[in-house]
Amino acid sequence: MNVLVLSAAAKVLLVRAFREAAEPRGGTVFAADLTPDNAALFEADGAVLLPRSDDAGFGAALIEACRRHRIGLVVPTRDGELEVLAGLRPWLAAEGVTPLVASPEALSACRDKRRFVEACRAHGLETPRTYPAGERPERFPVFVRPVQGAGGAGARRIDHPADLPRDPDLLVQDLDTAPEYTVDALMDLEGRPLQxxxxxxxxxRAGEAVKSQVVDAPELTYPALRLCEAFGLVGHNVVQAFYEPGRPPRFIEANPRFGGASNLSIRAGLASPERLLQMLAGESDAAAAPRAIAHGLMMLRYAEDRLVTPAELAAVAP
Structure with a gap:
């Protein structure tokens, strides 16, 4: 029941949630990052330093860390490490380790926003109207985003035809002015929807919610679960959509990992860390049982300083 959270950085609340889930089972939570000066490393039971996920030595270092700390579950938190972790699945499985990551095919459908739109349409799910590469929109304003990218980088509104770049790497969609929602969707380890x-x-701010509120919207959550199932996603996923009551949601992206504000859904009752450990323990019925959700619960994000001594920094082992 030991857990390793990758690219932990400032994800203190996620590490804390896994510690609360693991402790009653006798498990410990380790946080990993490139350098010791990351706050979440000091929230974990133990900290390790790993190379970048695109480093040739990352796989060997990760497997050795899992072996040394008897890790059962590896939790990625950054898009750039997902495909690498998926490729390491056979070697991690040989060590008894479950990486919380979908297949390379599923990851590709989420990473490429044009493929994401096509996959949604194939499964009867709506997106904002999307223009093929090179086709000029019929009306303005439109919204453009890089076909591959994260964190809202490069996403912007275009009001006039003369300002629209001729760039095949940009996804052009009709501007949707409905409110934007996030759905935290929990799947089991075989890709079946739970809640x-x-x-x-x-x-x-910078593509991440700093104020957010839980709402009761089954006409949004059920299609989001259907999307995750159709794509073959596992574990905790974050789906973005435009939504207003009385209309089908228009999905814009799916991130196959925990999100920066997922702690709100976890604390509202989704309890993903606890249920993921139940799945690992073979307690599938307990993990699948629906939880009561605290609708109306609000997150107001603020910064907090973590103070560490030179000795504490030096104690973080590579």
Whole structure:
């Protein structure tokens, strides 16, 4: 029941949630990052330093860390490490380790926003109207985003035809002015839907919600679970959509990992860390049982300082 959270950085609340889930089972939680000066490493039971996920030595270092700390579950938190972790699945499985990551095919469908739109349409799910590469929109304003990218980088509104770049690597869609929502969707380790929590993004900074509120919207959460099942996603996933009551949601992306504000859904009752450990323990019925959700619960994000001594920094082992 030991857990390793990758790219832990400042994800203190996620590490804390896994510690609370693992402790009653006698498990410990380790946090990993490139350098010791990351706050979440000091929230974990133990910390390890790993190379970048694109480093040739990452796989060997990760497997050795899992072996040394008797890790049962590896939790990625950054898009860039997902495909690498998926490729390491056979070697991790040989060590008795479960990486919380979908197949390479599923990851590709989520990473490429044009493929994401095509997959949604193939499964009867709506997206904002999307223009083929090179086709000029019929009306303005439109919204453009890089076909591959994260964190809202490069996403912007275009009001006039003369301002629209001729760039095949940009996805061009009709501007959707409905409120934007996030759905935290929990799947089991075989990709079956369990439960989802919707939260309205009230204030966003650098692509991440800093104010958000849980809402009761089954007409949004059920299609989001269907999307995750159709794509073959596992574990905790974050789905973005435009939504207003009385209309089908228009999905814009799916992130096959925990999100920066997923702690709100976890605390509202989704309890993903606890249920993931139940799945690992073979307690499938307990993990699948729906949880009561605290609709209306709000997250107001703020910064907090973590103070560490030179001795504490030096104690973080590579």
């Amino acid at each position: 989802a929590v919707a939260r309205r993004r009230l204030q966003v």
